[in-house]
Amino acid sequence: MRITIIGSGNVATHLSAAFKNAGHRIAQVYSRDMQNAALLAYHVGAEAIDDLENITADTDIFIIAVKDDAIAEVVPQLSGFKKLIAHTSGAVDMQLIQDFTERAGVFYPLQTFSKTKELNFREVPLCIEGATEEITRELEELARSISNNIYRVGSSQRKILHLAAVFACNFTNHLYTISEQLLAQHSMSFDMLRPLILETADKIKEHSPIDVQTGPAVRNDEQTIQKHLQMLKNEAKLQEIYSLLSQDIIKNHNTGNGDK
């Protein structure tokens, strides 16, 4: 397919590379910032543009990968081409595109992307929604060309997925940051924690997380919890986070059996 990429951030970058590797042609890459557009366009052999006026009809699909609140600004400028338009957002209704064109869809990669980190795109779950069955199938075919994990997900369920992803990924990464900062304040290297973090994630490959919860809260070890809160006495926010998450773990679990 001929694909036009609207955006040049993490999602745009990884999607473009995956499409290109699967043999599709990236026609144009748009970004408000010409330097960003040019960098990505160079990598995927596309034309870089920083003005939507320069969009051409020489494409089969527009993939919109810009910040959520910018989607509504670009759709009206694309709909005149009568091509398929899909956004890549977890949180935005397909309706936002349908208001302008019936050839609307969603192509949501349920993954966290950073420009500096390679990943195997064939394992990225792609959540597909189309305004018609024909569009859904067309998007599924495109999706299958770059991933083995394709799901049909409607707008309301996709929003739940996105919300769950914020907990499982964004908040989790922030907890990693907190732990790194705690160690740094006491001259210890984050390397000491890396094996623990990897194992914590590895565990849920084959287990439900509720079955492998460990730590003071699930053991109802009130003494340790109090010691930790005391250690955080000069970090009000961290103390609040510690307290709230511990309470929620205790609420979710029975008390331990005395062993660690």
Next chain:
Amino acid sequence: MRITIIGSGNVATHLSAAFKNAGHRIAQVYSRDMQNAALLAYHVGAEAIDDLENITADTDIFIIAVKDDAIAEVVPQLSGFKKLIAHTSGAVDMQLIQDFTERAGVFYPLQTFSKTKELNFREVPLCIEGATEEITRELEELARSISNNIYRVGSSQRKILHLAAVFACNFTNHLYTISEQLLAQHSMSFDMLRPLILETADKIKEHSPIDVQTGPAVRNDEQTIQKHLQMLKNEAKLQEIYSLLSQDIIKNHNTGNGDK
């Protein structure tokens, strides 16, 4: 070495197996629950006991792997043997053992263990502390026989490590649980999130987590944050967790650049 294991939980189970595999002899396994003691003792070829009166002197070291507040109960019953005694806790001072014997140490594995999950013990960071340089070296030698990641860590730094581990592991796993429950409430499988969770952890192998933070909060995407809070309106605790962690991410980061 001849090793006596006090406890039969997750830490006791994984440590015993690692010692056994490294050629050490597990002399006895103690648990208040004879069935638990017997099960672990069977696996590592040791004698099972459920009464500390039956501890024998035929050992070189007592490794205490019981719940933190039970450590103080067992030490006085072991110190008479004049053998090395080490606990495995992140949160407890070595002094608690030293109050009873100078042959005191700490052997803290900075990892999350579940009985049903195998792991490569050679990658587990072991934090060692000894009452004397001789004891520290003895514990380091024992540690090196089962792991490649040995650190000397004093009691006060070990407590920081343990606190950081609660954030990076225990709280993280609870966020996984929250996300699984959100999906389940809407008839979606946790399998959809597993690749995201694994990638989130994989990213920090070679990056600092603060450099790879993604999501609405780091983009300062107030509209999405408000939508998410609205979706959680019937889940007061989750709403509170969402709000607190988002605020903390915003506080830690600058605003995004418009791209995703």
